[in-house]
Amino acid sequence: MARTPLIAGNWKMNLNHLEAIALVQKVAFALPEKYLEKVEVAFIPPYTDIRGVQIVIEGDKLGFAYGAQDVSVHESGAYTGEISAGMLAKLGCTYVVVGHSERREYHSETDELVAAKAAACHKHGLSPIVCVGEKLETREAGDHVGFVVEQLKGSLAGLDKGQLASTVIAYEPVWAIGTGKTASAADAQEVCAAIRAALTELAGPEIADQMRVLYGGSVNSSTVGELLEQPDVDGGLVGGSSLKPDEFAQLSAIAA
Numbered sequence: 001m002a003r004t005p006l007i008a009g010n011w012k013m014n015l016n017h018l019e020a021i022a023l024v025q026k027v028a029f030a031l032p033e034k035y036l037e038k039v040e041v042a043f044i045p046p047y048t049d050i051r052g053v054q055i056v057i058e059g060d061k062l063g064f065a066y067g068a069q070d071v072s073v074h075e076s077g078a079y080t081g082e083i084s085a086g087m088l089a090k091l092g093c094t095y096v097v098v099g100h101s102e103r104r105e106y107h108s109e110t111d112e113l114v115a116a117k118a119a120a121c122h123k124h125g126l127s128p129i130v131c132v133g134e135k136l137e138t139r140e141a142g143d144h145v146g147f148v149v150e151q152l153k154g155s156l157a158g159l160d161k162g163q164l165a166s167t168v169i170a171y172e173p174v175w176a177i178g179t180g181k182t183a184s185a186a187d188a189q190e191v192c193a194a195i196r197a198a199l200t201e202l203a204g205p206e207i208a209d210q211m212r213v214l215y216g217g218s219v220n221s222s223t224v225g226e227l228l229e230q231p232d233v234d235g236g237l238v239g240g241s242s243l244k245p246d247e248f249a250q251l252s253a254i255a256a
């Protein structure tokens with residue numbers, strides 16, 4: 001099945017709301033609209049930027065999607081500092097990144113919590129981008145495939161087939177995030193193929209075949225082409241390069 005590639009730019013904790021609007025406009029200027037028929041491009045800004053990103057995308061009728069970097073498992077109430085899936089849905093978000101390795105590392109997020117966040121997204125019609133990936137020592141020990149498959153199953157626990165169908169997976173080896181080290185295309189394919197096999201077990205071949213599996217880890221315009229040639233790599237979760245409008249536009253055009 002032909003899957004539309006997805007390029008999602010994770011800005012992390014960068015750009016204020018004014019800089020956010022400028023970046024979206026610059027990407028729109030640098031990326032001719034015709035490419036958006038072949039690749040889906042999404043911005044994943046900090047919470048404080050989402051409203052501005054929404055206004056510029058809707059106001060200028062830009063064909064981009066957008067979303068958030070995290071979400072609460074709670075619906076509403078006394079959870080100071082939290083943002084609910086309902087709030088993000090009301091802002092027109094399509095995607096929510098859950099289980100990014102930086103949240104797993106700095107906020108001790110477990111697979112169980114990640115699965116609860118993914119379920120909270122689905123309750124409000126949002127597509128979670130569920131991140132998985134091994135640390136360097138796991139890869140060096142040769143245990144990366146087994147580790148990622150187990151992490152994936154734990155992070156999707158409890159989702160039904162319909163929810164899985166609108167879930168995106170991002171394979172992000174921790175050693176490649178923000179380090180300038182990209183996994184080779186063959187390395188990315190090895191793990192993304194194992195992810196698709198696990199999705200087939202969980203959801204059946206038809207749904208697994210339509211789900212998008214992204215690669216993330218220092219993706220740029222020089223590496224994206226070969227990565228996306230791999231049969232089980234359906235796009236990229238892009239950090240550093242998503243903050244450079246010309247580079248992000250270029251890599252999105254290559255992915256198209």
Ligand code: PEP
Nearest residue numbers: 177178216217218239240
């Ligand atoms: C990320 O934040 O998900 C990421 C992959 O970052 P970078 O592209 O900078 O490695």
